[in-house]
Amino acid sequence: QITLKESGPTLVKPTQTLTLTCTFSGFSLITTGVGVGWIRQPPGKALECLALIYWDETRRYSPSLRSRLTITKDTSKNQVLLTMTNMDPMDTATYYCAHVPSRGHYTSYYFDFWGQGTLVTVSS
Amino acid sequence: QSALTQPASVSGSPGQSITISCSGTSSDVGNFDVVSWYQQHPGKAPKLIIYDVSYRPSGVSNRFSGSKSGNTASLTISGLQAEDEADYYCCSYTKSSTKVFGGGTKVTVL
Numbered sequence: 071q072i073t074l075k076e077s078g079p080t081l082v083k084p085t086q087t088l089t090l091t092c093t094f095s096g097f098s099l100i101t102t103g104v105g106v107g108w109i110r111q112p113p114g115k116a117l118e119c120l121a122l123i124y125w126d127e128t129r130r131y132s133p134s135l136r137s138r139l140t141i142t143k144d145t146s147k148n149q150v151l152l153t154m155t156n157m158d159p160m161d162t163a164t165y166y167c168a169h170v171p172s173r174g175h176y177t178s179y180y181f182d183f184w185g186q187g188t189l190v191t192v193s194s
Numbered sequence: 195q196s197a198l199t200q201p202a203s204v205s206g207s208p209g210q211s212i213t214i215s216c217s218g219t220s221s222d223v224g225n226f227d228v229v230s231w232y233q234q235h236p237g238k239a240p241k242l243i244i245y246d247v248s249y250r251p252s253g254v255s256n257r258f259s260g261s262k263s264g265n266t267a268s269l270t271i272s273g274l275q276a277e278d279e280a281d282y283y284c285c286s287y288t289k290s291s292t293k294v295f296g297g298g299t300k301v302t303v304l
Contacts, residue, residue, distance in 0.1 A: 107293070109240075116197060117232070117240065117283050119293040130292050133195055166239060179228035179287045180245040187239055 072096035074106075074167050074185035081191050082157050088190060092150040092167030099125055099145050103172025106150040107181060108141065110163040122170065123150060124177055159192045198223065198284055198296035205302040211272040214299045216284035217265060222294055224265035226287045231260060231269045234281045234298075243282075244269060271301070279303045 078090035090108070097104055107122040121141040122130045131139050140153040150167060165188055168181035199217040206212040216223065216231075223229055229247050232240035242251055244260035247267060257272045267286070271278055284296040 109295075116298045117285075117295040118197075119285070119295060122293070132292060133290055178245070179226070179293070180230035180242060180285070181232075181240075182242050182245070182251060184239040184241070 072169055072183040074169060074183060076165055076167050076185045076188040078165075078188060078190065080189060081193065083194050084158055084192060086157050088152075088154045088157050088161070090152045090154075090165055090167075090188065090190070092152070092185060094148050094150070094167075094169065097169060099123075099143050099148070099150070101125055101172055102175060103177045105170030105177055106143070107168050107170060108150075108152045109166045109168060109181070109184075110161075111166070111187075112160075112163040115163075120154075120165075121152060124170070125172075157192045162190065162192045164189045195222070195288055195290060195292065195294050198286060198294055200282075200284060200296040200299045202297070203300045203302065205304055206271075206274045207304045208274055208276065210274050211270060212274060212301065214269045214271075214282055214284075214301070216267040216269070216286075216296050218267070218286055218294075219265055221290075222286040222288040223262065223267050225289060227262065228287045229260065229262060229267040230285045231258075232283045232285065233278075234283065236280075240283065274303055276303050 074094040105124040108120040169183040231244035234240045248260040
């Protein structure tokens with residue numbers, strides 16, 4: 071059974087750096103084809119894919135946020151971390167992490183299991 | 195990259211069928227057969243209901259179906275039920291090797 075859970079600060083000040091942790095179970099990020107992504111959703115707005123990391127260390131970032139994002143994994147702890155610098159009130163959102171399944175030797179292109187999300191508010 | 199274009203809202207009566215469109219470009223929807231759809235109830239995490247354009251995950255009702263023509267993907271909900279009232283998002287892989295979501299569609303069951 072695959073589960074994911076996001077954790078991190080609920081409130082950050084403008085210009086600060088946000089670090090979120092996704093702790094997962096039921097799969098391994100060393101399995102060929104598997105990935106984990108971070109997706110956010112501002113209140114009342116649409117989903118936005120921020121970053122993904124795959125079993126082979128490949129990283130993908132949203133082009134518009136690339137300069138502010140870093141995604142890393144700790145396979146020994148079954149965790150994926152997302153760092154976002156220079157936080158702004160516009161970054162207030164619920165942040166989700168989600169599992170990307172393997173299709174054998176290759177990865178898939180969808181998120182089949184999601185965490186419950188964590189609301190991050192950016193305010194002074 | 196711009197978000198995929200979805201209608202803001204779609205409504206239908208119980209038992210009816212509705213279709214939600216998802217328009218992209220040749221850099222995303224039109225170039226890859228990997229569109230996915232997600233259902234999101236208020237206050238809940240998104241749930242995968244369609245992947246790779248037209249495949250349903252185990253446990254998802256066969257009232258949900260997906261298709262694609264050119265740069266536009268579609269999600270059809272047949273036999274509309276009260277529990278289908280939710281927000282729906284499409285998502286596609288892009289030539290930039292990233293993923294882009296649609297703006298979301300609110301489905302209302304009249």
